Amino acid sequence: MSSTARIALNRPIRQLFDYTVPVELQLQPGQRVHVPFGRQKITGIVVETGSKPPAGITLKPVSYALEDWPALPAETFRLLSWASDYYQHPLGECLFTALPPALRRGQPAEEKPEICWRATSASPELPANAHKQKALLTLLQEHPEGLSMSAITKAGYTQQQLKSLAGKGLAESLIRKPEPASHTADSDVTTGPTLSPAQEKAAEQLVEGENGFNPCLLFGITGSGKTEIYLDYLTKNLARDKQALVLVPEINLTPQTVARFQRYFGARIAVWHSALNDRERLETWLKIRNGEPIILIGTRSAALLPFTQLSAIIVDEEHDSSYKQGDGFRYSARDVAVYRAHLNQCPIILGSATPSLESLNNAKQGKYKLVRLEERAKNAAPPSLSLLDIRSRPLEGGLSRPAISAIQQALNKGEQALVFVNRRGFAPVMMCFDCGHTVECPRCDTRLTYHRRDRAMRCHHCDYQTAATEACPECQSEAFKPVGQGTERTEDILGEAFPDTPVVRVDRDSTQRKGSIQAILKQVNKGDPCILVGTQMLAKGHDFPNVTLVVVVNADGGLFSVDFRAPEQLIQTLLQVSGRAGRGAKPGEVLIQTCHSDHPLLKALCRGNYLEIADQLLAERESGLLPPFRAMAILRAEGNTMEQSLQFLDSVKPMTQRPGIETWGPLPALIARRADRHRAQLIINSGSRKSLNYLLRQICQHLDQMPMRPRTRWMIDVDPLESG
Numbered sequence: 001m002s003s004t005a006r007i008a009l010n011r012p013i014r015q016l017f018d019y020t021v022p023v024e025l026q027l028q029p030g031q032r033v034h035v036p037f038g039r040q041k042i043t044g045i046v047v048e049t050g051s052k053p054p055a056g057i058t059l060k061p062v063s064y065a066l067e068d069w070p071a072l073p074a075e076t077f078r079l080l081s082w083a084s085d086y087y088q089h090p091l092g093e094c095l096f097t098a099l100p101p102a103l104r105r106g107q108p109a110e111e112k113p114e115i116c117w118r119a120t121s122a123s124p125e126l127p128a129n130a131h132k133q134k135a136l137l138t139l140l141q142e143h144p145e146g147l148s149m150s151a152i153t154k155a156g157y158t159q160q161q162l163k164s165l166a167g168k169g170l171a172e173s174l175i176r177k178p179e180p181a182s183h184t185a186d187s188d189v190t191t192g193p194t195l196s197p198a199q200e201k202a203a204e205q206l207v208e209g210e211n212g213f214n215p216c217l218l219f220g221i222t223g224s225g226k227t228e229i230y231l232d233y234l235t236k237n238l239a240r241d242k243q244a245l246v247l248v249p250e251i252n253l254t255p256q257t258v259a260r261f262q263r264y265f266g267a268r269i270a271v272w273h274s275a276l277n278d279r280e281r282l283e284t285w286l287k288i289r290n291g292e293p294i295i296l297i298g299t300r301s302a303a304l305l306p307f308t309q310l311s312a313i314i315v316d317e318e319h320d321s322s323y324k325q326g327d328g329f330r331y332s333a334r335d336v337a338v339y340r341a342h343l344n345q346c347p348i349i350l351g352s353a354t355p356s357l358e359s360l361n362n363a364k365q366g367k368y369k370l371v372r373l374e375e376r377a378k379n380a381a382p383p384s385l386s387l388l389d390i391r392s393r394p395l396e397g398g399l400s401r402p403a404i405s406a407i408q409q410a411l412n413k414g415e416q417a418l419v420f421v422n423r424r425g426f427a428p429v430m431m432c433f434d435c436g437h438t439v440e441c442p443r444c445d446t447r448l449t450y451h452r453r454d455r456a457m458r459c460h461h462c463d464y465q466t467a468a469t470e471a472c473p474e475c476q477s478e479a480f481k482p483v484g485q486g487t488e489r490t491e492d493i494l495g496e497a498f499p500d501t502p503v504v505r506v507d508r509d510s511t512q513r514k515g516s517i518q519a520i521l522k523q524v525n526k527g528d529p530c531i532l533v534g535t536q537m538l539a540k541g542h543d544f545p546n547v548t549l550v551v552v553v554n555a556d557g558g559l560f561s562v563d564f565r566a567p568e569q570l571i572q573t574l575l576q577v578s579g580r581a582g583r584g585a586k587p588g589e590v591l592i593q594t595c596h597s598d599h600p601l602l603k604a605l606c607r608g609n610y611l612e613i614a615d616q617l618l619a620e621r622e623s624g625l626l627p628p629f630r631a632m633a634i635l636r637a638e639g640n641t642m643e644q645s646l647q648f649l650d651s652v653k654p655m656t657q658r659p660g661i662e663t664w665g666p667l668p669a670l671i672a673r674r675a676d677r678h679r680a681q682l683i684i685n686s687g688s689r690k691s692l693n694y695l696l697r698q699i700c701q702h703l704d705q706m707p708m709r710p711r712t713r714w715m716i717d718v719d720p721l722e723s724g
């Protein structure tokens with residue numbers, strides 16, 4: 001009799017599928033197989049073999065195995081199974097996130113030779129108006145080694161244009177073999193500065209104590225040289241044949257970090273982030289799966305890759321909210337990484353100048369070792385912070401006189417200034433001063449942001465946009481004006497105030513083009529006087545030695561939010577952006593404009609003691625029965641009407657009425673309507689993680705069996721970062 005296997009598919013359903021296994025196939029968990037599913041044949045992953053098939057059903061057989069080894073080795077498989085249960089996300093989708101797109105589609109797990117294109121020696125005879133083709137031909141001629149199709153499209157040309165050239169015999173294809181993985185010769189590798197005594201002490205503390213699982217929270221102020229510590233740690237402790245994972249919030253923003261790692265480890269460094277193409281992903285994935293001694297620097301999803309020799313993990317800026325996936329499989333890469341270190345019995349370093357309250361609390365409870373670094377590298381002093389009350393001051397485009405003159409002084413001294421604005425676009429609101437009309441998104445409960453550069457009104461919550469108008473669309477009045485500050489507006493004001501100084505804007509809009517952030521960083525790092533204007537993109541990890549002044553245009557956004565995490569996030573952002581000042585030889589100054597200069601949180605911020613603030617916030621969380629003192633999950637519903645969403649959650653609520661569980665709601669979400677979906681939420685809290693997990697599992701089972709009205713979607717968010 002043939003045996004059976006349970007297979008996970010890449011489908012959003014909490015269900016596995018049984019198949020018979022032909023006798024000649026030896027299957028093991030984690031292996032990729034091809035299976036019939038309905039009328040299709042699709043890729044599946046073996047979860048269990050030798051399982052008992054349900055009685056009375058004739059099973060279809062597995063078609064074949066895609067390879068005779070498990071794409072997901074045992075440790076990765078266990079990690080993802082744990083995550084599936086912890087986050088209540090279907091196992092199939094969890095397992096498939098650990099595969100590169102090519103392998104999800106069922107392509108072979110091997111590096112494909114790459115098809116490249118080059119110019120032939122034929123003499124060009126192109127029509128005079130074929131400008132694009134001519135330009136493409138020139139590009140190909142400049143690259144005799146050949147260009148891949150993806151490089152050609154990235155340069156702005158189409159497949160059609162290439163085909164035309166090939167049709168005329170002007171371009172030809174060639175096959176380029178993947179380069180063999182080069183192992184770095186020792187001579188390529190340099191080391192960095194010697195550690196300062198304070199860094200030395202921290203580095204020693206990191207390795208003290210037990211081998212094996214040894215989580216450390218490296219709490220080092222901004223500019224204290226945490227990256228140097230990571231490098232030193234890996235140099236001394238990572239064996240030459242082992243793998244390490246270095247998680248970073250956003251790789252593209254800080255290309256210098258990768259460059260620093262490469263200086264130490266040369267070709268051992270690989271990167272993993274969303275801008276890689278399918279081919280690059282497959283290549284890196286294979287190296288990791290094959291156990292090559294890679295040090296992988298990657299964003300969120302790197303935490304799920306199939307390492308087989310993992311023996312150290314570093315999570316830089318561990319407080320950063322981009323570690324949490326916001327939709328689908330809502331995992332926290334930081335928390336998954338901690339669990340993974342536990343599975344591997346290997347050390348993990350969580351580093352930050354503003355650690356999350358979760359991690360600080362773990363340190364307080366002795367679960368993590370707290371290692372502190374309280375001085376800046378290179379003898380730089382921490383920046384001095386002060387509040388600028390703007391209630392009674394005239395503002396010019398959101399900037400007060402003292403802020404403008406501080407910028408002037410910095411520029412006079414040949415230094416750079418950074419102005420932080422928490423919104424992109426020109427202004428968050430357009431308002432008519434005659435009839436009071438404001439322009440709202442037709443699909444969301446939000447106002448449209450005015451983008452003057454593109455003459456557009458855009459919703460930052462859905463993809464809606466419309467042309468901007470000069471007059472009020474309601475009463476045609478000319479008194480139709482922008483209200484509030486966005487980066488574009490601040491950029492304009494600064495350009496007028498300082499006509500002889502370059503003003504560089506850094507936000508999602510200005511950095512969309514590939515390479516633009518690199519160009520910006522290059523300009524700033526030349527060190528000539530300039531003014532940087534930008535969103536929290538500027539707060540993250542940058543090391544600009546000549547920035548001595550940071551101005552925060554308005555700090556008040558997070559002070560009165562209903563989201564319980566808002567104060568923590570506000571303080572973290574303000575301290576991180578402040579930390580960009582005075583990292584070189586010259587001292588740094590930070591001016592924070594606010595209408596609430598007597599707010600205790602902001603006053604504490606100016607004393608610069610993050611631990612004091614964190615303790616205060618932790619005390620508030622404890623008395624409010626909030627995380628990290630409670631385990632929290634949110635059941636969210638999205639329906640065609642708010643009533644429908646609330647009713648749905650009301651119908652689930654009775655299931656949660658049991659000892660040890662508290663619920664809040666159901667209530668409409670902070671932005672109740674988004675892209676025409678009406679959103680409501682039920683917050684579920686428990687003092688016991690286990691009880692919460694058990695309850696969530698029951699809720700999922702119950703809801704999976706419920707006949708649902710079409711268009712009412714529900715999802716569970718465990719350890720949510722947004723609760724508004």
Ligand SMILES: Nc1ncnc2c1ncn2[C@@H]1O[C@H](COP(=O)(O)OP(=O)(O)OP(=O)(O)O)[C@@H](O)[C@H]1O
Pocket residue numbers: 193194195196199220221222223224225226227228352353377378540541542543579583
């Ligand atoms: N021991 C040292 N000697 C000389 N320079 C150092 C030393 N350690 C670090 N530096 C330099 O100090 C600067 C700040 O270091 P780094 O970027 O690692 O700080 P960080 O702690 O990661 O900061 P942040 O949290 O603000 O991003 C860098 O330019 C780095 O090269």
Ligand SMILES: [Zn+2]
Pocket residue numbers: 441442443444446459460461462463464675
């Ligand atoms: Zn919208």
